Amino acid sequence: MNGYRKKLPVVLLLLVAAILPFLANNYWLDVATLALFYIVLAQGLNVVVGFAGLLDLGYAAFFAVGAYTTGILMTVYGWSFWLTLPVSIALAAVVGVIIGAPTLRLRSDYLAIVTLGFGEIIRLLAINLSITGSASGIYGIPRPSIGSYVLAGQLDFYYLILVIAILAVLAVKRLGTSRIGRAWMYIREDEDAAEAMGINRINMKLLAYSIGAVIGSLAGSVFAVKMSAIAPLSFSFTQSIMILLAVVLGGLGSIPGVVLGAVLVITLPELLRSVEDWRYLIFGIALVAMMLFRPQGLWPARYDAGQAASGETEAALSGRGDDDVNVDAEKCNA
Amino acid sequence: MKKWGSVVVAALLSLSLAVAGCANQGQGAADANEILVGVLLPVTGNNATDGKDMQNAIEMAVKKVNDSGGVLGKKLKIEVADDGCDPQMATTAANKLVSQNVVAVVGGYCSGATLPSSGVFKNANIPMIVPAANSAKLPAQGYDTLFLINGLTPDQAQTAADYMAANQAKKVALIHDNSAYAKDLADFAKAAVEKSGGTVIAYEAINPEEKDFSALVTKLKGLQPDATYFTGYYAAGGLLVKQFKQKAVPGLFLVGDGSFSEDVIKIAGADNAEGLLITATPTAEFIEGAEAFTTEYKQTYNNLAPGPFSALSYNAVNLLADALKRANSTERDAIKKALKETKDFQALGQTISFNAQNTLDTSNFAVLKVTGGKFILAK
């Protein structure tokens, strides 16, 4: 694999993304924008679930933190959009630590449930508090501007979120191959051994949560100004599940896979719009079929191309967190 | 190598998607003899029930208009997009309608989803007639493309508060179901009740996806309210009415127009629903021709009773047809202008004229009472 061959397809893809608005109509542009949102969200969740192996069923909470922080600061206090970003990022990091801290001692399944609970609590808070506009949410969020140019059209937001998506993908990719990323994967594969090797598992897990939260909240902030109205309905359990779906569908820990997964999760139901009532039924069947025939995801991660054959990587992936069970099942079925 | 191939595949995929998008522009667009009207409703998810009721009524109205010769020599054709009562889905669905070049839009059920979708239509300068969503926040946006034909929340709250005051109900319990509409109504009702000298002894919420409200009912029973006002939708409303009766909670029981449906009687049981009060814009039984609407609706749709917003959805289509005729054009600005100039348009249960905010200029909320399994105007 030389650098050129690796880079060419990426460049091609970016080119397609850049010219897409000129090929698509409003509707598909909106779908593409949503898909980009999902790419950012799914990459954020990928850090938590894919890299660190912490199952999170309440990721939409971070999305909500970002959206509401921006929404409130802009409508109530009249801040500029760009100034709200650091605040929402800082707040999300704090929330990430708050949610992460109690879960550190938990087994993987319980962890999932606690995150689910936190996700619901954040949504219920948004419904019940008056600062978040309660059930109707916040509306009339102003448009952001760069200098004197106001971002208002669909096209503007498409490019804004495209830039953020590219940044998120780059950041997550670099994190994945960094020392921190390797530590996460070590923890995921074998927590005790990781600790024995001198990895501070508490710090590392909290870091994973916080980074995931920051990426999610960034998407939320942009979501708020793009929609100009946000409501608790956007941050439901279903939203968390759909983001998780994107990650698992594409392939846990795999950057291109997660991008693909996000695009599919958004476009499939849209492509099925013509069949109305049947679309989520078909979507459900597709999910089951997909997991039956390709459980490792459409584009599984390959951690070290030069070293591990893909079969081994998949085996390692399947052992995550529940080696005992799987080993048992394997023996049983042997 | 494998990776390389996959990326190319992905790139091709997205290209074909874009092409499909372009192709889509043509698809669904009306031919020269049709006027394409967008319909934006929740036809999947939790609120699919009401969404389908509204869609049925809209289809019925369109058929009627077309059977009697259509509009401007053309037939109306609807294009339904599912907003799922979700802001994000609603925006996408609205954009879909925009790209299909609809002339106007009828729809909007959940206020939470209608707030962002109305913005999409505003940007595209497409008039939107909203038959159901009635949060006060909708007209507050100041969009000249947005027309609400359901009465506004503050008016309804006032109607409820006046009725309670007139019936010496001083201690009032308010219950909403956490939807934007119901919470809005409960908030306004709270203000109205307090202004007319009453006290709100309980302000509660239920989760409409649940069925057991016994804890709340027992709690209210302990508080002995003079009146209880539930502002949410009928599925939970019917159950609440039933459970209130079973536990013999004292006082009047009122529900908002989200619970104005024969289903509320069916769910609660005719005995339990007897004496139930509803704040709503009266339809069906009171207006000539409305009886025919109910009968025809039931005939067309398998004996299904019209939902709470069926009549309003029906009216929305007729109003649009009328405006198209008056505008004598399918130009958006002309339609907007014609809608704006609507004067005393006679529809089922309402006379429509718009005020400066493009909402109804007169509130026609009334209090109905279930008597003998039927809705009768309460005195």
Place this chain on the structure above:
Amino acid sequence: MEILVQTLADGLVIGAFYSLIALGYTMVFGIIKLLNFAHGDLYMLGAFVGYSLLSMIGGGDSGMGLFGILVVLLLTMVIVGIAGMGIERIAYRPLLLAPRLSILITAIGVSLFLENGAMIAWGAQYQVYPLQLSHAGINLFGATITYTQIGLVLISALLMLGLHLFINRTLYGKAMRAIAHDQTACQLMGINVHKVIGLTFFIGASLAAGAGTMAGAYYGTVNFMMGFIIGLKAFTAAVLGGIGSIPGAMLGGLLLGLMETAGTFVFGGSWKDVVAFSLLILILVLKPTGIMGEKVTERM
């Protein structure tokens, strides 16, 4: 006193429904470590199958009596039980070796399939149950406890007792416990593991279906989304009691029912669920095995 008794009685009924559903979660988790997200939808399916059966035989008005109702209940439980086995066979069994997340996603797919399938089959409208149970009852300290409530709690208790005996006294029950303990050894001892797992799904699904039919008749309405929120609650109950533990699921269901009621009284209806979820998190953090769960020494 009146309020306390009333609350306890009502909490017991909803707790019984939670328990019946929670049992399915816990049994499946205990045996194959799967969080079956589609389980709540089996409850919905049970409610609808019962609805159709009752409509076929003409509803509850025609004086078919308690016997007829019980027959419908049992029939529903068998039909949905078989559906549960079918789901396991098609969607879950091939994935026993796969990463646990993929089987979780499969469960979400099954859930979407069931919900939307029911919407197409029975319509999106709320259906009113053809059978309305009586609301006559006895007076206890001023609180009304209906015969229906007593009947429902008794039936639930019988079902749970039956399950308890089945698990502890029969060979299949023994096999279940054994598989939960050590699948490999079971295989070596000649136990047909797949058959026992299938049976577990059958029992879990039929208990949920029983709860669904009873809830349909008790509350009077059914619709295709009714399984989602109660599934989430039952799941909470299972965790509260200690996931994998059968008495824990029963206790968890009852406790959750009571906790929600208490939450409504102290904090109001809007905050009820916040209270329930906060308690859930607290319990999990302080005692991750739940109330009755066994201490598992698991490498994290």
